[in-house]
Each structure stands twice: as C-alpha cells, then as structure tokens.
Amino acid sequence: MTAKTVNADLPAEIFDVQTNVPLIHQVVVAQLAAARQGTHATKTRGEVRGGGRKPYRQKGTGRARQGSTRAPQFAGGGTVHGPQPRDYAQRTPKKMKAAALRGALSDRARHGRVHVVASLVSGETPSTKDAVALLTGLTERPNLLVVLDRSDLVSMKSVRNLDNVHVLVADQLNTYDVLCADDVVFTQAALDAFVNGAQPVGGAVATEAAAAPAKAEKPAKATKAAATADKPAKAEKPATLVDTADGAEGTAGGFGPDSHAATEDGSAPEGFDVKGNKDSMKYHVPGSRWYDATEAEVWFRSADAAKAAGFVPAGGEKAQQVSDEAEEESK
16 A cells, blocks of 8 residues: 655644754653652561561670661661652653653654654554555654544554554654654644644744734723812811810820829829829839839829729739828828
C-alpha cells in the first residue's frame, strides 16, 4: 500500500520555534521522576525482627562487645540510611511543558520527521497489514510515534500491537515520547485536534471577548462638589446655652456632675477633695500614700464619683482605704 501523505500546513508557532535544550531536559527529567513508584523501603535495626537479647556477656570473651545481633554489621541486621518510601514528583509549570513540547516538535519538523496522513487504514475494518505498509512507505527509521484522534478506534486497533510503534491520542502528546521516536506521524484529525488544543507561543489564544464590541462608556460621575452645589445649604443648628449657675459648677471637670476642673493655684475646690489624674485614669483620696505628691488634673466629690467617671484607685483598693483618723489629720 502506497503511503498517502497530506500536504498540511504546520503552524509555525508550534512546529517552527527555537528549541530550548535545557528546558527540554528539565521537563523530561521531571516526567521520568514522576513515573517512579517510590515504594522502596528497608528496615533499620529497630524494625528487624529479633535481636532483643545481648548475644554474649560484655567482658571476658576476647571479642568486641555487642548489644544485638540485628546491628548493621551482622548478617540479617538492619540497613543504615537505606531508601524509604518517598514521592519523586517535581513541580513543572504548564507553560514549561508546553514550551518543551513545541521545541521537540519543531526539531523533528525541521529535519523532515513529522508526517501527516489522511488515515492509517482505508475502510471501517482494522487492518494491521495496511497500517504497516503505510508506515513503511513513510520512513525506514524503526521507532515511530503515531498520534491519533481519540475517536479513531479503527486506526488504534490497527497499530496497537506493533512493537516499533508507540500510539498516543492528541491530548496525550508529550515531550519524552516525541524525543524517543525517530518520526512522528499525525492523522489529519489528530493534527487538527492537537493544534486547536495546543498553547501557542506567548500564552493562550485571545478569547472572543477581546473581539467583542466595546461596551458604551459610562457617563462620567459628577463630582461631589458639583453635586452638592445645587443642594441648599443646611440650616445651622442653634448653639445650646449652658447654664453657669451655682448648680453647674460641678460639671466643669468634664467627668460628670461630681467633678471639677483643676484650679490655677492647685487648691481643692470646696466640696471636692479627691484628686484625679487624666493620663493614668487613677484617683487619690485624702491621706493616701501619693495624695500630697500628686498634682490634681481633675477633682471629684468622692471616690464613688471617680469610679463612676472610669477612674481606678491608685495602688488598688487597699491603698485608697484610709482610716478616719488619717483622713482627719490630712484635713
């Protein structure tokens, strides 16, 4: 059977790019490493059965002291630093895999080793004889990689038992299998499926959304100043008058009706004898340890008034519990 090839146009962005040998090497090493099972395992001296009894006494035998017959130097003993189960997989980005595959296919295409045929067999019946005749007419090199469309079961059955032919579907094509083959044979359907699903140089193909007509631009939002210019100005609230009568002098401290602001001379206002510190939010009662050394920033009528304003006793409750005699002495 004479080989009937198809004059197909191989896309230059897939079959005519620069071959990056170090990249191909990295991708192939990662692919082969991922294929390793990694189930190897050896036993250490602690995992080998037996050896729990000391073989002979420590001294007096003339031999080196031993503690177990499962030590590494004994036959049947454990293995030192032996292989253990592990995962050999390496992380390889998708773009690196796609670039390596493009480089491998480009190398084969530049040397005339990529072939495209309409079909491997004629008819609806599998025929290994016809497939062998077609492949022999394409090339005399022994190792062939045949790429088929996933739905082409007739061609798959025709070549799956050939020793020198490796069969893949279009979405399974990889760098390692391309490098292992002397020639790569595509069917027309497989080539179309591969080209449509391959990632070209520079990333994914532009989506249809890019070609869609641009949406009408939204009108510019009015600035806040322009929006507020048309609104009438809000009427100012009348200022509230504060009664400064005798009953309001207790509010001058800013911490409720039982507080009073500090005086200029530092003396205690009449009826206010508890000192408060605004920074530390602590109060001092007369006669307490730090009362005389503290400069009052606010005065309170009592300790309860200071607590109600959020102040805490300086040094704790016990430090501010002053006896009546001490309080009278301070006054």
